[in-house]
Amino acid sequence: MDFIIANANWVSLVVSVFGVVFALVLRSWILSQDSGNERMMKISGAVQKGAQAFLSREYRAVAIFVGVVAVLLLVLGLLPGSGMSPWTVLAFVSGAVASALAGYIGMNVAVRSNVRTAAAASRSLNQGLRVAFASGTVMGTMVVALALLGISILIFVLNSVIPDRAAAANALAGFGFGATSIAIFARVGGGIFTKAADVGADLVGKTEANIPEDDPRNPAVIADNVGDNVGDVAGMGSDLFESYASSIIAAIAIATLGQGVAADRIAAGAAFPLLVAAAGLLIGVGCTYLVRTEENATQENLLASLRRGVYTASALVVVAVVVLGLLLDLGLGVVIATIAGLAAGVAIGYSTEYFTSDTYRPTQELAESSTGGPAIIIIRGLALGMRSTVPPVAIVVVAVLIAAYAAGLYGVAMAAVGMLATLGITLATDAYGPVADNAGGIAEMAELEDTVRERTDALDSLGNTTAATGKGFAIGSAVMTALALTSAFVTATGMGTEVNILDPRLSTGLLIGAVLPFLFSAQTMLAVGKAAQQIVVEVRRQFREIPGLMEGKADPDYETCVAISTDSAIREMVAPAAIAVATPIVIALLAIIGRGGNVIGNFVGVETLIGVLLGSLISAFTLAVMMANSGGAWDNAKKYIERGNLGGKGSDAHKAAVVGDTVGDPFKDTSGPSLNILLKLLAIVSLVIAPLLATGA
């Protein structure tokens, strides 16, 4: 099957082009749908304008960042003896552009699908589901297709301009770094934006002005709706784009370095991740057609229809992995490793659902504890989050041990690829959520009949479940990817893998790595508070200064609220982002300086950086799971009470649950997910600059 191996890159290129075309066609179908009455279009138009404003502002900031880093990479690449290829910069810029494009298209279609979902839901539940899910599918497919397309093209280019295969593979890591640059803005900045708008809108609207949620008189309501898309479409998409791309790149790099693959199977090992990804893309696209439902579907029916799609895709990918593994003669070990990763992803999703869905005991017990007051529900929620770290860690431990036993370092990287092989459809179930949520908001604001709101509520509620599962999946895949990247980094430094475990540089590196996620989370949590405060000031100003606003006679100035959220989100993300980018670079520089045999070498070395990567990996993993699951459980405990349990809305239990939910908001939507970016960023930056550390080592 040497033909397949030699042409794997062509296969992935063609498949990814198909994916892009499919997504664009689906987009046209969505845009051809009925977009409702004038009032609905007006509201949706405001959300579209807000999203556009956010993206323009964000991408301007990203462009500056990408430009500066690109120049630095170019300088490093041209520096004689740096060991880095100047072509890294091409990969870097491509990664940034591809991820930005996927995010742009996904957001663009999401904010146009919301109104069409509302209109479709006024006809039937299934039609509403199909429009909303189609929007998610555009995003999911676009992410996967553009990532694979970028990697495929780059492999052609890099292999033709860089003679050394290992150096070419290392330059390819620039693609992952470029994708991370987008992710840090979309996930961290976006996470701050979405919660600042949400909290800000609630603080003044519900608490001070006593107007309901999604009331068009609230000047921050559009920012809140934009925020849902920013967080769960662009943010989640960029996060998983990066994991997806980086896991493939790490697998190629490790295969090229000959770790865990036989000497005559290196080319096959480098081809395998591309082919698995291509197969996953095709399977995912096909399985989206399984997602449909009947009228009067219960919540279980709806969930079952989504799961039919995801599980069928998983099963088919297993088949594809077995067939491809045999065709490429990579041995059973590689197949087992890849499937272990896929199974781990599904299992982590289950675990997340168990801890955060109110159909299971943990969240029900949490809701019951709300009768003891706010302090008790906070303590119980934190304890729930802490306990919930055990299954995902256990799952990753088992998957890593199996994968490494079956196929060494290459196996670990392929486990990450396997986990993300069904990303197209997994992300579709995720990115569909905010569309349904927005559709409900539009139905409310446009005063559509109650059945519409009921249908969109059903779709929204389903979206909450998939969002929770998606968060667990995002963390798990980030950890697997970071582990693969770290392996690739250590291999690429050429220092050999034997280190002195009692080297103080390693243990202090671990300590530094462990503290970074805590610092990062503190910064992002405080950022939400600061940004929300600015929204509050602006909303109060509009209520005061715009005559007739409260009476519904005048329109509020939505744009200013969006602009304020955007500006403060981007300002507040600078400090945490700077810490994440600077840490590996500073340590690497000190390690290089210390290599000359001077005193610094006793305090800082490559061991320090390895310690930082491993320390941040384990610390961010546990902290991120805790934050995501505490937050998810508080959210659902509140909703559980709002459905009439334990005294229902307005009871003391409900008030306590609202406190829990408010604490949980930045936990689950800002700080927790931001940690995914932190741990991958540290690893990908290290991998990109690995040649600097390798020269003269």
Add this chain to the structure above:
Amino acid sequence: MDFIIANANWVSLVVSVFGVVFALVLRSWILSQDSGNERMMKISGAVQKGAQAFLSREYRAVAIFVGVVAVLLLVLGLLPGSGMSPWTVLAFVSGAVASALAGYIGMNVAVRSNVRTAAAASRSLNQGLRVAFASGTVMGTMVVALALLGISILIFVLNSVIPDRAAAANALAGFGFGATSIAIFARVGGGIFTKAADVGADLVGKTEANIPEDDPRNPAVIADNVGDNVGDVAGMGSDLFESYASSIIAAIAIATLGQGVAADRIAAGAAFPLLVAAAGLLIGVGCTYLVRTEENATQENLLASLRRGVYTASALVVVAVVVLGLLLDLGLGVVIATIAGLAAGVAIGYSTEYFTSDTYRPTQELAESSTGGPAIIIIRGLALGMRSTVPPVAIVVVAVLIAAYAAGLYGVAMAAVGMLATLGITLATDAYGPVADNAGGIAEMAELEDTVRERTDALDSLGNTTAATGKGFAIGSAVMTALALTSAFVTATGMGTEVNILDPRLSTGLLIGAVLPFLFSAQTMLAVGKAAQQIVVEVRRQFREIPGLMEGKADPDYETCVAISTDSAIREMVAPAAIAVATPIVIALLAIIGRGGNVIGNFVGVETLIGVLLGSLISAFTLAVMMANSGGAWDNAKKYIERGNLGGKGSDAHKAAVVGDTVGDPFKDTSGPSLNILLKLLAIVSLVIAPLLATGA
């Protein structure tokens, strides 16, 4: 100076005997003080009885645990080829007995000093301070003296019965393990007891029955007072006893194995920690006489008087370290390493104070955020705790790098010894707190005049500051000790220190280690809630069933509340303790099984255990600091508001701050401090069973 080296053990023996005698004399002096009027004696008598009941019950449970472990150790020691000495069991039992004895004497004198402090405070502030501080000094000196005495005697015995010095040093580790057995009961069980009683008393007393704090009609009030002593005297004492003993043992073990000391300086290296400890004991005792104050002293004066004692002791220990280091010809490096540890301890104390005292911005800002409601103060408090992890980690990183650069692994162990060299007086400032707190309670219950309560309040408030500093110090020293123990463990396995950093057993070990503190904290947090609930039920029962209780005509049944708290605390600590003890043992057993070249060896090895130790170290460190400092800051933010700031007692800000304080209680007094025990326990158990892993490796 070979004479000193040869007789270092005699020196430490004589000095520690002096310490024991000094503490007993001081105890007699305290008991000779005026013990107040009949009513005061009655209340104090109830606390004494409660403390006695708690200790008897706890020590019965400990005895069973110690007995079982002793039998296991004996069997392992007698097993041919296990590599472990049967004498380990002697060291183990000695460690348990010595720590239990120190805790018993310390608690015994503390619950007798409270009433005498109240009586002395009715004469003058200085007299109150002197009695309370004398009680702390008895505890501090007893801990240090009994630890040093036990180690000194054991060295004589073990060196005479075990020919091999390295094996003798390893058997000595049993002493630390014995001390840990006490610590896990006193710190974890005690932590659950103290907060269950506190929360339980408040929930029914303040909230339901509307009676003030420290009201003698509340059946749980005595349990609450007992709890203060259980947590901050017995718990803190046993925690630091263990750190103190283990750091000395680790230094001796590492010196004996010749790590970081020249071949002809091994005996000197083993003598040095004993001599530094002995010098520290004498200096500490002397400096307690510097702690006195004037009448009408401000809070600053009081703090200054305590600091005069501690800082003078630190300065004198530095002199002693320099002199001893030169006399023993160990070189400047060892001296620098030891002083680096001492300085780190002081710096960590400062950092804790900065983040938790309301004289600094962080806690003031936290208090201000309470105006935004309970959710905001929770978010801000968690963020504060997360940020506060940075300085202690940075301090430990710097201290470890300096110590390792100056004197290798031996330097790291000596840094831990140096940090704990002033423990006698540091612990005195800590253990004094609950005495002052109890004295205030007695003054309240016995209706003494207002000036007495004002004076005891001043003393109590000072105790809160020292308690916060002490917590930081306890964590820092636990981390340094665990690091030294881990180094000793790796060295003792004889596997060599070179490991494959990408070995999946290492990375999965790190992951398992990282998740343990989260699981442990969740368990202990939930345990407090469950135990408090049982107190609530009992208090309600007494209010209902004892006629005349609410009118003050009948006495409540204090003993039952103490018994319930004790029983539930001991029951609830079983699960977390079992996890901590079982984890290293199970992994070690699997590693031994896997050594035969079978499949298990691919999944579990000594590398896994090393990973667990390092992973839990960094995870527990950051989590413990976060919990302790969040909790401390919430507590002080509440007190800041209660002093009339931001609306004072009863305002909405105060209500929000109370929520923060309630969340913080199990954080800072149960879960946070319990993590110290977890990380040391994992390391000491591993070190004790290291010979099993070494044989045939």
